[in-house]
Amino acid sequence: LIMSSDEFREIIDNFAGGGGASTGIELALGRRVDIAINHDPEAVAMHTANHPETKHYCESVWEVDPREVTQGRPVGLVWLSPDCKHFSKAKGGKPVEKKIRGLAWVALRWAGTVRPRVIMLENVEEFVTWGPLIEGEDGKMRPCPKRKGREFNAFRNALRRQGYQVEHRELRACDYGTPTIRKRLFLIARCDGQPIVWPEPTHGDPKCAAVKAKKLKPWRTAAECIDWSLPTPSIFERSKPLAD
Numbered sequence: 001l002i003m004s005s006d007e008f009r010e011i012i013d014n015f016a017g018g019g020g021a022s023t024g025i026e027l028a029l030g031r032r033v034d035i036a037i038n039h040d041p042e043a044v045a046m047h048t049a050n051h052p053e054t055k056h057y058c059e060s061v062w063e064v065d066p067r068e069v070t071q072g073r074p075v076g077l078v079w080l081s082p083d084c085k086h087f088s089k090a091k092g093g094k095p096v097e098k099k100i101r102g103l104a105w106v107a108l109r110w111a112g113t114v115r116p117r118v119i120m121l122e123n124v125e126e127f128v129t130w131g132p133l134i135e136g137e138d139g140k141m142r143p144c145p146k147r148k149g150r151e152f153n154a155f156r157n158a159l160r161r162q163g164y165q166v167e168h169r170e171l172r173a174c175d176y177g178t179p180t181i182r183k184r185l186f187l188i189a190r191c192d193g194q195p196i197v198w199p200e201p202t203h204g205d206p207k208c209a210a211v212k213a214k215k216l217k218p219w220r221t222a223a224e225c226i227d228w229s230l231p232t233p234s235i236f237e238r239s240k241p242l243a244d
Contacts, residue, residue: 009076009117010034012069014061014106017043019050021079021122033079037064061106066114075116080107082123101130104155111162111189119159121187125170128152128185156187164189167196175201179220 011029013022016036025033036047037057044058057064066075082103104127107119130152133141156166168187173180176199188196204216211218235242 009074010070011076012066012078012110012116013037013047013054014078014080015082015103016047016056017081019047021081022047022051022054025077025079035069037061061103062109066110070114075110075114076118078107078110078116078119080104080119080121082106082121101133101151104130107155107189108158108162111159111164111191115162115191117190117192119164119189123185123187125183125185128168130155159189162191164191165196167198169198171199174219175203177203177217177220179222179225 011025011031011033013025013033013036016022016038019036022033022036033051033054035057036044036051036054037059038044038047039058039060041058044056047054048056055069057069104121104123107121110116111119129143129148131147131150132144134144136142156168159166166187166189168185170183170185172183174182188198190196202217203219204211206218208216210216
């Protein structure tokens, strides 16, 4: 997605946490992320420990002026991983906050001010259901079941009106060599006229034909990441009994 001509273009990591996304970007491009943004001091401290050469801004993504932090330099990539808790099905029927669900809109601020060549967003698969909120009988806000996806479609259309080609896909980490079946939604927007190219899977179910034909590697397992030689006390041999 980011070509060699982007060697001197800025790379921005919004909602930067421990630095996993930044590490992936560095592995892909062979260069460091220039700017990382997060309002949480602990998150910024952890990202700084992992990426000391990156310039860090400990403030809200809305308080960072793209033109000021990039100082006129062209932007190659803006990465966004906005808070996913208020979309995740793991939250169940708990109330949600509009201001947190709307964090992704900061992408339009970057698109409208410094026009990054590529904008990428990662979130839980339920992000496609992003829609308006309604007040429940308990007075708390919850997603409107009849208007699921309306805000997500508006978000994509807003990027298109800024001149971006937009695509999104749901990908599983296990299909790319990571030992977890976790699924994530990825959205890519680019404005340079080049096609959006999605990665081809490298791994698959050990029982599938492609793996048996050695066209794909078998999924990796969590077991291979564990040092089984380390002594570990059993949960069944504890002084305090397990809860029912």
